[in-house]
Amino acid sequence: MIIAEWKPLPELVDKLKGYKRVLVAGCATCVAECAAGGEREVETLAPLLRMALKKEGYDVTVNTKTLERQCEWEFVESLAELVPDIDAVVSLACGIGVQAVAERFPDLAVYPGVNTTSLAIRQEPGLWLARCAACGDCVLGETFGFCPVARCAKSLSNGPCGGTRKEGKCEVNEELDCVWHQIYERAKARGKVDQLLKVRKPRNWSNSGHGGPKRMVREDLRS
Amino acid sequence: MEKADQSEYTPRIVVLYCHNAVSSPAELREGSYQSKGVDAYFAALPCSSKIESSYLLKIIADGADGVVVAACPEGHCQFMVGNCRAEKRINYTRSLLDSIGMGAERLTIEKEKDLTAKDLLELALNRLETLKILGPNPMRGAEK
Numbered sequence: 001m002i003i004a005e006w007k008p009l010p011e012l013v014d015k016l017k018g019y020k021r022v023l024v025a026g027c028a029t030c031v032a033e034c035a036a037g038g039e040r041e042v043e044t045l046a047p048l049l050r051m052a053l054k055k056e057g058y059d060v061t062v063n064t065k066t067l068e069r070q071c072e073w074e075f076v077e078s079l080a081e082l083v084p085d086i087d088a089v090v091s092l093a094c095g096i097g098v099q100a101v102a103e104r105f106p107d108l109a110v111y112p113g114v115n116t117t118s119l120a121i122r123q124e125p126g127l128w129l130a131r132c133a134a135c136g137d138c139v140l141g142e143t144f145g146f147c148p149v150a151r152c153a154k155s156l157s158n159g160p161c162g163g164t165r166k167e168g169k170c171e172v173n174e175e176l177d178c179v180w181h182q183i184y185e186r187a188k189a190r191g192k193v194d195q196l197l198k199v200r201k202p203r204n205w206s207n208s209g210h211g212g213p214k215r216m217v218r219e220d221l222r223s
Numbered sequence: 224m225e226k227a228d229q230s231e232y233t234p235r236i237v238v239l240y241c242h243n244a245v246s247s248p249a250e251l252r253e254g255s256y257q258s259k260g261v262d263a264y265f266a267a268l269p270c271s272s273k274i275e276s277s278y279l280l281k282i283i284a285d286g287a288d289g290v291v292v293a294a295c296p297e298g299h300c301q302f303m304v305g306n307c308r309a310e311k312r313i314n315y316t317r318s319l320l321d322s323i324g325m326g327a328e329r330l331t332i333e334k335e336k337d338l339t340a341k342d343l344l345e346l347a348l349n350r351l352e353t354l355k356i357l358g359p360n361p362m363r364g365a366e367k
Contacts (some may be wrong), residue, residue, distance in 0.1 A: 047284035
């Protein structure tokens, strides 16, 4: 899922000074799963904003709405009936949702309430770990299901580096597992360590964000 | 914000109690309780873990000066860890209140059992000094 974290509240409050009617818009998909922008977080942020702004001397009405998904036009459209009565939107969706709302309602001030940080999995309650870097050149088939781009501090294609600690931890942070150690252990368990001896060529980064904004087309699905 | 006359300030305190933490839940009346220097409101919860940050913040945003959550002591929760979950949520909510300058001390948790109405009122009274230092909730009169 896409992971996001709340922006620092003072930063958000500063942006909203002067607006009379604010809508906090949530998204019930990824950001709800990572406890940043679902209905629960929307209903938590709304009274906080009311209090923080009132404390600064600004009276503001804060309404709430949580969309099924903010990255789908059909769901974004449901905000249309609310827009005439609001001056600004705080979107707790990922950056995609924020941009969708801003694109659909270009005259409206739209502020991100979260920082979108990564593509991750919920490892255990309250802990999310990055698993994918959306690099556009997936190598998981060669690395026994571990992503070295997202999970190696150096994104090495041919690891491990010389800094792996004895316990299989990363030199950057002793709490991080060295993903190349994990790759090796899984390869060994499958009796396929020899596959790791092959030198992997430099990655095709042209398909990542370095090549400009990505654009995917499926002609068979287009209208 | 105008500084209120502290001598006339009667804090409004909402006491949310786990119904397993009180001695006679069927006899304990929910609602307003007045006592010297405090305006309290009691509301029952099926378990203290039923609270959410959003509920607590709405209570304060609607003008309450303080909130006390009365939970069962550790090891006495009928749902095993409900009181521990409640405490974690309260600590998180306190950090949010602190981050906007409202004062984390407006919200507390007390873990006791066999509580009576008098005990709950006492928990509210115990907050008076702290709440008077914080001053009236700036949201008073701005309820929406």
